[in-house]
Amino acid sequence: MKSAVIVFPGSNCDRDMQVALREVAGKEPHMVWHGDSQMPEVDVIAIPGGFSYGDYLRCGAMAANSPIMREVVAKANQGTAVLGVCNGFQVLTECGLLPGALMRNASLKFVCREVNLTVEDNTTAFTFNYSKNKPIRVSVAHGDGNFFAEQATLEKIEGEGQVAFRYCNAQGELVDTANPNGSMNAIAGIFNEKRNVLGMMPHPERHADPATGGNDGRLLFESLMGALS
Amino acid sequence: MTNYHEDTTAEIVKEHGLSDDEYKLAIEILGRAPNLLELGIFSVMWSEHCSYKSSKKWLKTLPTEGPQVIQGPGENAGVVDIGDGDAVIFKIESHNHPSFIEPYQGAATGVGGILRDVFTMGARPIANLNALRFGALDHAKTRHLLSGVVAGIGGYGNCVGVPTVGGETNFDPAYNGNILVNAMNVGVAKTDKIFYSAAGGIGNPVVYVGSKTGRDGIHGATMASAEFDDESEAKRPTVQVGDPFTEKLLIEACLELMSGDSIVAIQDMGAAGLTSSSFEMASKGGTGVELDLSTVPCRETGMTPYEMMLSESQERMLIVLKPGREADAQKIFEKWELDFAVVGTITDTGRMVLKFEGETVGDLPIDPLALASPEYDRPWVEVPMPAFVELNVPSSVKALDALKTMIGSPDLASRRWIWEQYDSSVMADTLQKSGGDAAVVRVHGTQKALAMTTDCTPRYCYAHPETGGAQAVAESYRNLVASGAKPLAATNNLNFGNPEKPEIMGQIVGCVKGIAEACEKLDMPIVSGNVSLYNETDGKAILPTPVIGGVGLMQDSSVMTKIAFDKEDLDLIVLGSSNGHLQQSIFAKQILGSQEGQPPAVDLDKEELTGRVVLSLIENEMVVACHDISDGGLVVAVTEMAMANGIGAELNIDESDFGLLFGEDQARYILATEDSDSILLAAENAEIDALVIGKTKGNALTLASGASISLSELSAAHETWMPGYMEAPVSREA
Numbered sequence: 001m002k003s004a005v006i007v008f009p010g011s012n013c014d015r016d017m018q019v020a021l022r023e024v025a026g027k028e029p030h031m032v033w034h035g036d037s038q039m040p041e042v043d044v045i046a047i048p049g050g051f052s053y054g055d056y057l058r059c060g061a062m063a064a065n066s067p068i069m070r071e072v073v074a075k076a077n078q079g080t081a082v083l084g085v086c087n088g089f090q091v092l093t094e095c096g097l098l099p100g101a102l103m104r105n106a107s108l109k110f111v112c113r114e115v116n117l118t119v120e121d122n123t124t125a126f127t128f129n130y131s132k133n134k135p136i137r138v139s140v141a142h143g144d145g146n147f148f149a150e151q152a153t154l155e156k157i158e159g160e161g162q163v164a165f166r167y168c169n170a171q172g173e174l175v176d177t178a179n180p181n182g183s184m185n186a187i188a189g190i191f192n193e194k195r196n197v198l199g200m201m202p203h204p205e206r207h208a209d210p211a212t213g214g215n216d217g218r219l220l221f222e223s224l225m226g227a228l229s
Numbered sequence: 230m231t232n233y234h235e236d237t238t239a240e241i242v243k244e245h246g247l248s249d250d251e252y253k254l255a256i257e258i259l260g261r262a263p264n265l266l267e268l269g270i271f272s273v274m275w276s277e278h279c280s281y282k283s284s285k286k287w288l289k290t291l292p293t294e295g296p297q298v299i300q301g302p303g304e305n306a307g308v309v310d311i312g313d314g315d316a317v318i319f320k321i322e323s324h325n326h327p328s329f330i331e332p333y334q335g336a337a338t339g340v341g342g343i344l345r346d347v348f349t350m351g352a353r354p355i356a357n358l359n360a361l362r363f364g365a366l367d368h369a370k371t372r373h374l375l376s377g378v379v380a381g382i383g384g385y386g387n388c389v390g391v392p393t394v395g396g397e398t399n400f401d402p403a404y405n406g407n408i409l410v411n412a413m414n415v416g417v418a419k420t421d422k423i424f425y426s427a428a429g430g431i432g433n434p435v436v437y438v439g440s441k442t443g444r445d446g447i448h449g450a451t452m453a454s455a456e457f458d459d460e461s462e463a464k465r466p467t468v469q470v471g472d473p474f475t476e477k478l479l480i481e482a483c484l485e486l487m488s489g490d491s492i493v494a495i496q497d498m499g500a501a502g503l504t505s506s507s508f509e510m511a512s513k514g515g516t517g518v519e520l521d522l523s524t525v526p527c528r529e530t531g532m533t534p535y536e537m538m539l540s541e542s543q544e545r546m547l548i549v550l551k552p553g554r555e556a557d558a559q560k561i562f563e564k565w566e567l568d569f570a571v572v573g574t575i576t577d578t579g580r581m582v583l584k585f586e587g588e589t590v591g592d593l594p595i596d597p598l599a600l601a602s603p604e605y606d607r608p609w610v611e612v613p614m615p616a617f618v619e620l621n622v623p624s625s626v627k628a629l630d631a632l633k634t635m636i637g638s639p640d641l642a643s644r645r646w647i648w649e650q651y652d653s654s655v656m657a658d659t660l661q662k663s664g665g666d667a668a669v670v671r672v673h674g675t676q677k678a679l680a681m682t683t684d685c686t687p688r689y690c691y692a693h694p695e696t697g698g699a700q701a702v703a704e705s706y707r708n709l710v711a712s713g714a715k716p717l718a719a720t721n722n723l724n725f726g727n728p729e730k731p732e733i734m735g736q737i738v739g740c741v742k743g744i745a746e747a748c749e750k751l752d753m754p755i756v757s758g759n760v761s762l763y764n765e766t767d768g769k770a771i772l773p774t775p776v777i778g779g780v781g782l783m784q785d786s787s788v789m790t791k792i793a794f795d796k797e798d799l800d801l802i803v804l805g806s807s808n809g810h811l812q813q814s815i816f817a818k819q820i821l822g823s824q825e826g827q828p829p830a831v832d833l834d835k836e837e838l839t840g841r842v843v844l845s846l847i848e849n850e851m852v853v854a855c856h857d858i859s860d861g862g863l864v865v866a867v868t869e870m871a872m873a874n875g876i877g878a879e880l881n882i883d884e885s886d887f888g889l890l891f892g893e894d895q896a897r898y899i900l901a902t903e904d905s906d907s908i909l910l911a912a913e914n915a916e917i918d919a920l921v922i923g924k925t926k927g928n929a930l931t932l933a934s935g936a937s938i939s940l941s942e943l944s945a946a947h948e949t950w951m952p953g954y955m956e957a958p959v960s961r962e963a
Contacts, residue, residue, distance in 0.1 A: 009474075009477070009478055009481075009565060009566065010388070010474050010477055010478075012388075012389070012390020012477065012655055013390070013655060015656070015657075016655070016656065016657040019657065020657075049655075050390060051388045051473075051474060051477070053474070054388075054472075054473075054474030054475075055388075055474075056474070109380070109649075109650050110380075110383050110384070110387055110650045110651075110652070111649055111650070112387075112648075112649055112650070112651060112652045112653055112654065113649050139654050141387070141652040141653075141654060141655060143387070203654070205657065206654050206655075206657045208657075209657070211660055211671070211786065211787075212654070212657055212658065212659060212660060212671070213654065
């Protein structure tokens with residue numbers, strides 16, 4: 001599996017993503033600078049967490065208009081797998097590859113904690129190593145992860161089965177106390193219609209090593225490895 | 230006799246905070262009266278904040294050396310060898326005064342400043358910690374200050390992408406008018422790639438990089454060196470504004486430049502900005518420096534040389550380059566979209582010459598000003614050991630009710646509301662975060678890990694400064710040991726009131742003495758630090774608060790211990806002597822309403838020995854879980870271990886043995902183990918007291934009498950206090 005990690009000047013999870021991809025794929029990912037307009041030939045493009053251009057305006061809004069994102073959009077439309085985590089998810093909604101938007105957390109505070117997620121669809125390249133009835137445990141760390149979509153869009157996302165993950169408790173139940181940011185329908189991650197683009201607020205790359213929080217995130221990269229190699 | 234330059238007056242000199250004697254000394258050094266620009270430079274260089282004039286005499290008594298120390302105090306941060314060509318670089322620094330005036334920006338720029346101190350030396354920052362003190366719970370500003378400080382620390386650290394992994398927070402009315410915000414940063418570098426601040430190479434270019442200079446923060450260092458009064462709010466414009474995105478760019482750009490060999494010296498522009506950075510670099514290098522202020526990148530038009538030299542705009546660095554490397558360096562800073570300007574040259578004159586629009590606007594000798602800054606031997610009175618107080622526990626007090634009250638009290642309740650606002654897992658090397666003894670972060674790409682902690686018990690320091698100072702170091706030592714790390718070294722942040730008062734000076738002298746003795750005995754040299762004095766409002770001083778930031782090393786992070794019980798039927802053993810010391814304890818404060826008497830004695834020989842034995846038991850994998858015993862005593866420590874994983878304990882302790890349950894005797898650890906025979910034997914061989922207190926069991930805490938309280942009830946009390954306090958509706962009462 002050949003991979004690329006997009007590096008914006010304010011990305012701060014780029015190294016974590018690089019390590020997770022390297023460990024799973026056994027190959028060094030291409031680190032692609034935001035100012036570049038050429039994308040190497042790869043099987044998966046990852047947009048990591050961070051604060052792309054400072055995000056003093058709407059998170060990800062400036063990054064969505066960077067030269068490299070035009071390339072990412074073109075590749076996604078040709079079917080290349082694209083994974084956006086945290087700020088990467090925000091960028092994907094801003095550039096139109098994914099529907100909806102990520103608003104300020106309902107608490108108005110940054111939140112960093114481990115959460116449980118239901119896996120809503122385990123037939124995609126990103127998720128086929130997961131089980132549908134076993135919640136996974138990963139971390140969130142964001143100030144703007146409150147997923148919002150207007151009613152018609154939300155109905156379409158749900159109707160087409162585009163929800164990838166929802167916040168749940170340890171038993172897999174969708175309860176309000178398990179939702180860290182007020183997201184509609186407890187949505188933690190969504191696919192595009194073709195299932196080759198995934199955006200998610202939680203950080204699988206921080207859970208790709210048992211010493212730092214378990215292997216539940218690693219399974220996502222292993223799914224990709226199995227599907228794309 | 231005193232005379233004035235044409236653009237100054239006696240009034241202006243006074244506003245700059247110089248005493249009559251200091252002003253006379255300035256004239257003597259210059260051989261004439263300083264102009265306004267020069268007066269400003271004298272003022273900041275000789276401020277308490279930059280010169281340590283009241284504390285210098287005592288700071289010299291701290292142990293700062295050891296085979297592990299590569300660089301002690303005097304540089305931007307301390308550097309300690311961790312083997313394999315790696316070094317840990319760390320420091321703690323206060324941002325107390327600005328945080329009281331504008332909590333978000335004050336705290337945020339505190340984090341920014343300490344990050345720069347660490348990466349200036351060539352380290353990639355890997356962890357942030359903090360030590361916070363706020364006023365009374367019912368004080369009108371406490372919630373506003375706490376929420377602003379926490380948001381500011383998070384806002385800066387989260388954006389820069391350095392995990393905030395630990396800290397401590399206390400409340401006391403003594404901090405009503407002077408909160409404490411101490412920020413610590415820890416970074417890792419290669420021992421052959423450490424950068425220092427001493428300028429060198431006559432004719433070498435002096436380069437300015439980072440953000441533009443604005444009018445913010447002018448006289449910040451002077452503000453930090455005065456008491457507060459009702460007018461302090463008017464000082465808001467002197468608080469700087471932080472830009473963590475630019476800091477992130479500056480880290481990456483500097484580390485990229487440092488990967489080559491273009492740099493002679495580098496220094497961040499912290500307190501007193503361009504003045505102190507250029508002065509310190511030239512002073513340490515024994516050189517002169519000439520700056521052309523017309524070339525300084527400015528945010529606003531019409532800025533005067535005075536404003537440029539005294540601005541404390543954030544995210545700026547000064548670099549001395551090797552000759553001819555300007556273009557290479559410029560390319561790196563342009564890639565990261567940062568300002569880059571050659572603003573001067575290194576000279577052999579021993580003077581700082583400032584030019585602006587072709588004219589010389591300031592000319593000062595460097596050494597007399599930087600090195601011969603005043604040093605005071607301020608009068609002090611020793612704080613005596615308070616009289617012993619016999620504490621009687623009324624028969625109405627029930628141990629488990631008291632435990633629930635204490636664990637849910639502002640002193641001991643969970644700080645989750647705070648630390649969940651900090652990104653603690655970015656960089657994916659955090660092995661242990663807030664909630665345990667020490668935070669533990671892996672050295673990237675290795676099996677090694679660093680443990681780190683911030684500690685101080687101000688009520689002990691107030692009762693008896695020398696004991697309190699030693700206890701802060703001892704607790705730091707224990708926290709590192711309990712996580713499985715060998716304590717390496719420490720940084721300190723000495724927060725006190727007005728040193729011109731003999732009783733405050735006595736607190737400083739006592740605490741420093743205790744710290745020095747403990748650091749010596751426990752082999753934790755002080756490698757960096759910061760002093761914050763004048764923490765007084767309307768004549769009321771804070772509690773003496775000498776915060777210790779300890780760092781320890783684990784060669785193999787797989788030996789790391791946590792506090793959580795991870796199964797039932799583990800034996801629980803207390804190592805160390807329990808003498809039932811209740812004076813100055815949380816039990817005495819919360820349950821008996823007493824804040825009198827003596828703090829627990831600190832026996833440094835016992836601390837060292839017990840720590841050494843515990844560490845070897847951990848390294849030999851005989852310990853399943855470990856926790857040091859501190860605030861709240863033994864049963865609070867057991868409760869924290871039980872709540873961490875929802876597994877309870879049955880203790881063979883009598884319900885009325887309040888001294889054993891809640892005493893705060895030092896040099897003690899609780900070990901959970903499957904191998905109690907080996908532990909008891911090791912304790913016997915080392916002549917350390919060991920007490921088997923029970924077993925892990927069930928989901929409640931049970932005492933010898935059968936009295937029991939469920940962990941869910943204890944956890945509820947522990948977790949609900951802070952969110953309840955912070956999120957209660959605003960009261961409209963006066």
